[in-house]
Amino acid sequence: MTNRRSFLRNSLAAGLWAAVSANVAQANAPLVSLRPLARAGGPLGADANGGLLGLLQRAGLPGRAVCAVADVKTGKRLEEAGGTTALPPASVAKALTALYALDTLGAGHRFSTELVATGPVSGGVLQGDLVLSGGGDSMLSTDDLAQLARSLKTAGIREVRGDFRVWSGALAEVDTIDPGQPDHVGYSPAISGIALNFNRVHFEWKRGSGGWNVAMDARTAKYKPGVTMARMKIAQRKTPIYTYADKGGVDQWTVASAALGKGGARWLPVRRPAAYAGDVFRTLARSHGVILGAPKRAKLAPRGQVVAVHQSPELAVMLKGMLKYSNNLMAEMIGLSASRARGVAAKTLAQSASEMNRWAADRFGMTQTKLVDHSGLGSKSRMTPNDLVGALVVAHRDGQLKPLLKPFALRDSQGRIVKGHPIKVAAKTGTLNFVSGLGGFVTAQDGRELAFAIFTADEDARAGISRANRERPQGARSWNKRAKQLQQQLIERWDAVYGR
Structure with missing residues (x-):
């Protein structure tokens, strides 16, 4: 601990x-x-x-x-x-x-997270890929991604003809800090060159007339975008309380029904940081009228025009x-x-x-x-x-x-x-x-x-x-x-x- x-x-x-x-x-x-x-x-x-x-x-x-x-x-x-x-x-x-x-x-060093356009922009249309490029900022939040999404409009980009990609290769990609820790503890998440909300996803459950309602999101004080890259299923059991598996590129969790009670919430670790950041940014961009495809991994650091940047604190x-x-x-x-x-x-x-x-x-x-x-x-x-x-x-x-x-x-x-x-x-x-x-x-x-x-x-x-x-x-x-x-x-x- x-x-x-x-x-x-x-x-x-x-x-x-x-x-x-x-x-x-x-x-x-x-x-x-x-x-x-x-x-x-x-x-x-x-x-x-x-x-x-x-x-x-x-x-x-x-x-x-x-x-x-x-x-x-x-x-x-x-x-x-x-x-x-x-x-x-x-x-x-x-x-x-x-x-x-x-x-x-x-x-005084700062870490930068950038949006990079790999092609020209003409008439509000990006003729190339849009890349969310992580630079090692461990304090990047959903609010920061929201500001980057707003910056697309400022940059005059309304449509992206190419792919939406996420580059996380600036740092080593590690599934968990300490493999000896239980899967569900939030203090041992995955690591990569991009991290969102300390690489934790919010799991919330509420008891309703027909059972439990569950939600997985990247909430902050201002936003609560749901995510698709992490999913939760309720299992009829007492123990273990949580199980984790990477299924089809999704962080698939199960939780024991006996542990839920009437309702509650906790932060769970994210094992796929690039997918998490891309999932959330895609939702935030859509709120500004920019429709992006499902996020894909960028194998190499992007080259092109930096259209927006977020810098960490010193x-x-x-x-x-x-x-x-x-x-x-x-x-x-x-x-x-x-x-x-x-x-x-x-x-x-x-x-x-x-x-x-x-x-x-x-x-x-x-x-x-x-x-x-x-x-x-x-x-x-x-x-x-x-x-x-x-x-x-x-x-x-x-x-x-x-x-x-x-x-x-x-x-x-x-x-x-x-x-x-x-x-x-x-x-x-x-x-x-x-x-x-x-x-x-x-x-x-x-x-x-x-x-x-x-x-x-x-x-x-x-x-x-x-x-x-x-x-x-x-x-x-x-x-x-x-x-x-x-x-x-x-x-x-x-x-x-x-x-x-």
Whole structure:
């Protein structure tokens, strides 16, 4: 399993972010806070009560817990436990992806989605194909496609004599981020050079007098175009709740009748992004009087006249949202785009992640980090606390990462957020079943700034989960709650012991 602000440019995007938050990581803040440790005069009190190892042992968290902390100004490592032990970082990996993209693409980079006419336009008639060309924009929405459809009229195109095509080949085409995840989870969709609504389709059901009415659409706050490339059938069964199959070029879903109740809705992953974007654009173009044929795949990047273009927000804005909401699709598409810009035409996420690993080793000395993707969803990724802390120290000096990280709220013994808490934390969380990570920056009560990394994992418990049960496995929620308690204990320790 794996912040949203008004930086999103319109209400549609805000609505899409709201949908993302319902499907990605569970709560990322500790639910319980221990009373802060009494200050012990700085490092002289580091060994009190058994020191760091004593704290970790008293936590009694099944599996392994490793961590490291350093002073950001000097880079001095203050303490560590298992600092060279590599564990799954989960979504903490996205912090490294953000640094990779900033270093490669630049904070002001934008991704473009274009409409390309491959022939001349005369008298409002395009004598050629119209191509919807994806450029890696992971925030493309139905509203954005609606604006592109309106732009056809502005460009004077009323009819297209050729085919309507979609090009998605700018990035690797991947069926799902992590094949080990259940088919129906929205946080592991397909990836390609074009993505719409975070490659998720909205499934809604309502109980009527004659049974259930179901709908599949690409809704936003402004539009609700139905889709034909994804279909749902109700099956008379209790389990499994969902099944998926690619039948005749259609995402064919079934849902168990026993799970529906009176009504509801959820976002399901899209496995055929080009077909999805083409399906929706075709509907929106028709609303402006432009009749297009069924979308076809473009094998090569289109050449011709660009008649309309949509640009994403600047990369820094996208990364702030990606980190806040831990959006896996954004991390993968941005990471793939960075690798492509470095001359690596990766065909898999692992190939792109390998390039990022090489970059991280050269840039930060992260020689023990081996990631298999850019989001951290793949459980085979490994990162050490020492590696991450070293990178965070350098990143703090550069000043690019910390402003993008989400404030991490500390809580009281009742699980309530303590407003105005004297310890300030900006960090990236990471959550998988029986895996929890946290990495970022602590500003102690006296103003001293620290870089830290905490990784915890019960890999034996995780290995025992069947694929069908990975959305909500038994015991994972309580384990993750205890892991987050430990994270706060460690932060409070570092403030008490290493704050000047």
